[in-house]
Amino acid sequence: MQQYDQTPLIQMRGIIKTYNVGCENELEILHGIDLDVYRGEFVAIVGESGSGKSTLMNIIGVLDQPTNGSYFLDGVDVRKAGRDEMSDVRNTKIGFIFQNFNLIGRTTAKKNVELPMLYAGASRKLREERAAELLEMVGMGQRSGHQPSELSGGQKQRVAIARSLVNDPAILLADEPTGALDSNTSRTVMDIFHKLHREQGKTIVLITHSRELAAECPRIITLKDGNIIDDHRQEGHYVSV
């Protein structure tokens, strides 16, 4: 078993998410999630659709606040953050990777990668250097001047990964990152994640409905009907890169 820091990067206790509070159609999606993710972990959260994994992802990603419970992310008490503080937390601590890439249209790959740094107030020179470096790392150095419409799905996702890394966040939060890709490009993208995890010690949370994909990850958390029903770590389960 790998050794981790004593303080978890993600520390959730009794997370409850209820929609339409007080209304007739009140709906509790998460029923008290306890979750610790340590620095350097590669965690897959799996579950059928409707299991609450999107809701959990929104809360982990500080896009949404839980109705109840406590959530510390890299030492920050997320429950106390207002709208602007939530933006700052997302900007500096979380790198989002979406199923449908979500690159900004009519904007070059390089500018897309720079965007989180732009919102963090980094200088132009710093942004350009960092973006070039990361695009090179994901193998998109030659296409940094291309707009999203000129890139294939796999290429777009590689740009998105570069973008997620640009502010050196505490965790990478990938929501079905291969969901829109064919098996070959899926493989390339997953290999990048494994490489980031293994070589740079990145903490990655992968949300997926695919058991197959989850099986590649050292830790698998299974969500069902708003509860964690399984959480286990497996060793030596790396795919050769």
Added chain:
Amino acid sequence: MSVFENVRLALSSLMANKLRALLTMLGIIIGIGSVITIVTIGDSLTGSLNAEMSGFGARNVTVNIEQKDMPMFTDDMASDDSSFDYSYEYVEPTSKDFLTDEMIASYRKTFSSVIEAISVTENIGSAKLTNGRYKANVTLVGTNADNAVLEKIQMLSGRYVTDADSRTGRAVGVVSDLFVKRYFGGKVTPQQALGKSFAADVGGKNLRLYICGVYQYKQPDGKPGNADTETNVYLPIGTAKQSMQSPAGYRTLTVRPKQDTDSAKFLRDTGTYFSSFYTRNPKFTATASSMESMLKSMNKMLGNVKLGISAVAAISLLVGGIGVMNIMMVSVTERTREIGVRMALGAKGRVIRFQFIVEAMIICLIGGIIGVVLGVSLGSIGATLMKFPAKPSIPAILIAVAFSMGIGVFFGYYPANNASKLDPIEALRYE
């Protein structure tokens, strides 16, 4: 995120929808364009009128004797003529009411430091002169030496009438070069004309005058004089009064202040000075007026007209602004997902708001600049067609550009604020 980054972003999003951006701008272009056109034409008109009037001597002060309690045409009446009283009884002034040489002499002494010239004139009539088969039409004007200064007379030969001529009543006259050409059939030069005499029948009297000087005739409207053109023959005012047996004194006189004189103060002082001679006159007083004061009220009136038309034109700016707001609402809706992504990547609400306000401002600013160019061009063409030198107003241009940016902020705020309040999860899910 810097303003520069926002401007760049706004430009790229406008470039993606060129036609839409242009159509949106159209309202602003038409609004700003029409206001600037009107202001340019208006300013060119007033500028050229003022220049023309100054050429005629707008600063010259005219002193008139006037019936006491006669309603005056004042500035206020330009807007409201109901106060005009038509019921006064007209009384003919007699020689004891006239402005006298003594008054003029003491006035000249008192204000010697600011007076350049004082002219008195008396028109004694027109005459058709014949010299064998040659003919010339003249108007005989009795005047003094200073009149040459006021009327900017250019002598070609000889001299102008002098005050000594007037005192002694010498029968001399100053004629135009056109008169010389007509009357002597082109056989005599201005130099040779000196000392020659001619006779004129005016007011039933036959007047023989000896030519003491020839001045250059200036066509008043640029048209060349023809055979019937009447030119002035200036004779000493004393001679004129003697021969016409008219009473001493003047109904009117004209004063030119020296350059750099405070003309408004000079006008007041002159009026006060001359009216002081009339405090004991029951029926008449003296008043001073100048073209400049008339010009002021005319400019004020033109300014109001310009403002009124501009206000009507500015309504199209309002319509344009609403167009900008509408297109920004559409743009925000279209880009909901993009806004969600930006928020997920850490853009705060105010950053998103600023981005859209800048975009609205850029639309309006570009529209405003195009409008200014269009307005200045159309205004200049208009002014040129009306034969005025075009004079685009720099303050109006600056105000127009600033105002168009203001419209951008005002009408862009609401859609931009909506964008900034989007829920990132909802926005990311938007298809």
